[in-house]
Amino acid sequence: MNFTPSEHAQDLAAKLRDFLRERVLPVEPEWHARMAQLDDPWQVLPEIETLKREAQAAGLWNLFLPDHERGQGLGNLDYAPLAEAMGRSFIAPEICNCNAPDTGNMEVLYHYGSEDQKKRWLEPLLAGEIRSAFFMTEPDVASSDATNMQATATVEGSEVVLNGCKWWSTGLGHPDCKVGIFMGLTDAQADRHRRHSMVLVPLDAPGVKIERMLTAMNMLDAPYGHGEASFTDVRLPVDHIIAGPGRGFEIAQGRLGPGRIHHCMRLIGLAEQALELTCQRALQRTAFGRPLAKLGGNAERIAEARIAIEQARLLVLKAAWCLDHKGIGQSMSEVSQIKVAVPRMAQDVIDMAIQLHGGAGVSNDFPLAAAWTAARSLRLADGPDEVHRGLIARLELAGY
Structure with missing residues (x-):
């Protein structure tokens, strides 16, 4: 096994470390201080948007994506030192458009999404214009066993209907969060690993409600946050299912x-x-x-x-x-x-x-x-x- 990153990854890592040292880390203490003073912390301060534009212009953008056109074409081993560098900063992952759960959601759309799903959601996510959430964990069951999930994604003709409650949905508090990926039970009689589907759900769809933002060890983790959301007869076109029913x-x-x-x-x-x-x-x-x-x-x-x-x-x-x-x-x-x-x-x-x-x-x-x-x-x-x-x-x- 050779753990040496490629020359391209080493160059990117050096460039990223310089960018973090010179542009990001110096502003972070002031950013934290300002966020702590806000009555409404669920907002993006102007310096974040400025740094995002700088990172994008410098090629320090979508570093996680194994695509040479939309990202830097890095595998997991090459991306690892870049993720480590960004881990030293609370704000660096968003500045480089490498924040969770957006990275995972973008990878899902990149590998499994239809062309329409990619155009509507992947492209603005890759551009950093919107953020996303991932709806999987549920408050009323032991979600460490994902087959316990009770929330449903029922196919009814040309629609899929979502019902249930999800929590610890990271990113739900961000003001730019516009879409989530919802995992729900579609066919209770199928094999236990073919029962569930993943569905793209716009947060402004009728029946979607953010019930509350959760604290982690008494911290809100703003402006990203971890939220609890309810889904009541949320009706969406069946083409919002990613890769088809049962593939969750x-x-x-x-x-x-x-x-x-x-x-x-x-x-x-x-x-x-x-x-x-x-x-x-x-x-x-x-x-x-x-x-x-x-x-x-x-x-x-x-x-x-x-x-x-x-x-x-x-x-x-x-x-x-x-x-x-x-x-x-x-x-x-x-x-x-x-x-x-x-x-x-x-x-x-x-x-x-x-x-x-x-x-x-x-x-x-x-x-x-x-x-x-x-x-x-x-x-x-x-x-x-x-x-x-x-x-x-x-x-x-x-x-x-």
């Missing part, structure tokens, strides 16, 4: 593999940022007459954090290589391994950073509290740890 699970598998690579590499960037802040704090701050780096085993904790980050990065690069060379069907264990290991690693590293920062670590003066929340949340999002461990164990035991 097939599409979900294709969507979640690369998405988990993206999430995990962004978390590695977040862990790197936390370790960088820790090292600075440990050398600059003194207690009991000594730098923090020389107190209470802190040096050993910093060393362990470096080891953990490096291990996690190599595991993600292996999973990315497997996806590129074997496909998701032959990479299930590797993808589940990173989904367990990386959020746990990031949570531990960030927790150590918070401890070394003392009271400042749990405040908004540093990005650590928000970073810890992101890492902790990702131990549930895209499948909880227990589900992934179960899959890993099942695949491991199958050889015996």
Whole structure:
């Protein structure tokens, strides 16, 4: 296995790091401060739009898409260091049009969408003109088992009718969110993995209602947010079904593999940022007459954090290589391994950073509290740890 990115990916990574250092990271603290003062945080500040135009002009746009015309034509392994770089910033993914869940939704439309669906929704998403949401998790069932889903997408003649309630739909609070992908039960008598369909649902369709925005560890995560939405007799043309009825699970598998690579590499960037802040704090701050780096085993904790980050990065690069060379069907264990290991690693590293920062670590003066929340949340999002461990164990035991 060769984990070396292509020359094109290395050039893009260097260019992206320069752009983040010179244009994005300097404005981020002020952006956070302004957002915290807004009565209505569900809005896009002008500097974000300015930086989006700059990123697009610089070719730092749609970096995730394996298409040479609409993106940069990168595979998972080549995109990994770019996702890591963007993970150091809360706003960089949107600025480069690489934000979740838009990336996953765009990949679904790119690979499975009809020409009409691509024209109506994929093109404006690729242009950064609109944002999107993904409606899968439900409040009344254990959604770690996706076959539990009760929301329905019933085909009635030339229409598909949506009913049910979804929550933890990331991106629903963004003012530019115009469309969602809804996964619902279409045929309860079919094979358990052929029962569900994915349907494109405009948010202004009659019967769609955003019930509330949810807090994650008491944070709203504005302007993106995680929302709860109800669907009451939402009638849409049957051509809003992606790839046809019953293909929801097939599409979900294709969507979640690369998405988990993206999430995990962004978390590695977040862990790197936390370790960088820790090292600075440990050398600059003194207690009991000594730098923090020389107190209470802190040096050993910093060393362990470096080891953990490096291990996690190599595991993600292996999973990315497997996806590129074997496909998701032959990479299930590797993808589940990173989904367990990386959020746990990031949570531990960030927790150590918070401890070394003392009271400042749990405040908004540093990005650590928000970073810890992101890492902790990702131990549930895209499948909880227990589900992934179960899959890993099942695949491991199958050889015996």
